[in-house]
Amino acid sequence: MLKNKKALVTGGTRGIGKAIVFDLAANGCNVIFTYHSSEEAAKSIEKESEKFGIKIIGFKADASKFIDTEKSIQFILEKLGNLDILVNNAGITKDNLILRMTEEDFDTVISANLKSVFNYSKLAIKPMMKQRYGRIINISSVVALIGNPGQANYVASKAGVIGLTKSLAREFASRNITVNAVAPGYVSTDMTKELNEVQKEAIVSQIPLKRIAEPVDIAKVVTFLASPSADYITGQVIAVDGGMTM
Ligand code: NAD
Numbered sequence: 001m002l003k004n005k006k007a008l009v010t011g012g013t014r015g016i017g018k019a020i021v022f023d024l025a026a027n028g029c030n031v032i033f034t035y036h037s038s039e040e041a042a043k044s045i046e047k048e049s050e051k052f053g054i055k056i057i058g059f060k061a062d063a064s065k066f067i068d069t070e071k072s073i074q075f076i077l078e079k080l081g082n083l084d085i086l087v088n089n090a091g092i093t094k095d096n097l098i099l100r101m102t103e104e105d106f107d108t109v110i111s112a113n114l115k116s117v118f119n120y121s122k123l124a125i126k127p128m129m130k131q132r133y134g135r136i137i138n139i140s141s142v143v144a145l146i147g148n149p150g151q152a153n154y155v156a157s158k159a160g161v162i163g164l165t166k167s168l169a170r171e172f173a174s175r176n177i178t179v180n181a182v183a184p185g186y187v188s189t190d191m192t193k194e195l196n197e198v199q200k201e202a203i204v205s206q207i208p209l210k211r212i213a214e215p216v217d218i219a220k221v222v223t224f225l226a227s228p229s230a231d232y233i234t235g236q237v238i239a240v241d242g243g244m245t246m
Pocket of ligand 1: 013112183
C-alpha cells in the first residue's frame with residue numbers, strides 16, 4: 001500500500017509511535033523515526049526492522065528544539081532522498097491541577113506537544129511542496145475535544161495541534177499536501193501505565209467498545225491516512241476512542 005514511500009515518525013521507540021513505525025513498514029514504507037534519549041530502544045527497533053526487508057532507521061532528536069528538527073529533516077533527505085509522510089507523534093504529560101501547575105510544566109508540555117508539530121511541519125512541507133505530494137498526520141487526543149481536569153497544559157497543547165492541523169490543511173491543499181489529526185482515547189502505553197485498576201474500570205465503563213485501545217488500533221488509522229485510500233481527506237480529526245466521545 002505504501003511501497004517506496006518515505007516516512008518520518010517522531011518519538012518512535014515505544015507505545016503508539018513504535019506501533020506506527022512497524023505498521024507503516026509492514027505496508028512497504030521506509031521509515032526514519034526520532035527518539036529523545038533511548039539509544040538502546042532505537043537500536044532494537046532497527047534490528048527488528050530486518051524482518052520487513054526495508055529501511056527503518058532511528059535518529060536522536062528533541063522534537064521541541066528547532067535545530068534538532070532541521071537535523072532530522074536533513075538526515076531523512078540524505079538517507080532516503082525525499083519525504084512523503086510525516087507523523088507528529090512525540091508527546092509528554094506533566095499533569096497537575098492548574099493551581100498547582102508550574103509555569104515550567106506548562107511551557108515544557110506546550111513545547112514538546114505543540115511547538116514540535118510546528119517545527120517538523122514547517123520543515124517537512126518544503127520538500128513536500130517541491131514534489132507536490134505530502135501526508136502529515138498529527139497525534140492529538142480526545143481530551144482536546146472534551147477537556148480534562150488536571151491536564152490543562154496537555155489539553156491546550158493537543159487542542160493547539162488540531163488548530164494547526166486545520167490551518168496547514170487549508171494552506172497546503174492546493175499543493176496536494178493533506179494534513180489530518182488522529183485523536184486517540186485511552187491507549188495502553190507507558191503514558192497511561194500509572195492508572196490503577198479502579199481508574200481503568202472507570203474509564204472502560206465510559207467506552208462503548210468496552211476496552212482501552214492498543215497502540216496498533218491507532219497505528220492502523222495513521223497508515224490509512226497515509227495511504228492512497230485517504231487521498232481526498234484533509235483537515236479532519238479522527239477520534240479513535242472506542243466510541244467514547246461520540
Ligand atoms: P509514550 O510516553 O509511550 O511515548 C511517547 C514517545 O514520545 C516516547 O518515545 C518519547 O521518548 C517521545 N518523546 C516525548 N517527548 C519528546 C521530544 N521532545 N522529542 C522526541 N521524542 C519525544 O506515549 P504514547 O502513549 O505512545 O503517546 C504517543 C502520542 O499519543 C503522544 O503524542 C500522546 O500525547 C498521544 N496520546 C496518547 C494517549 C494514551 O492514552 N496513551 C491518548 C491520546 C493521545
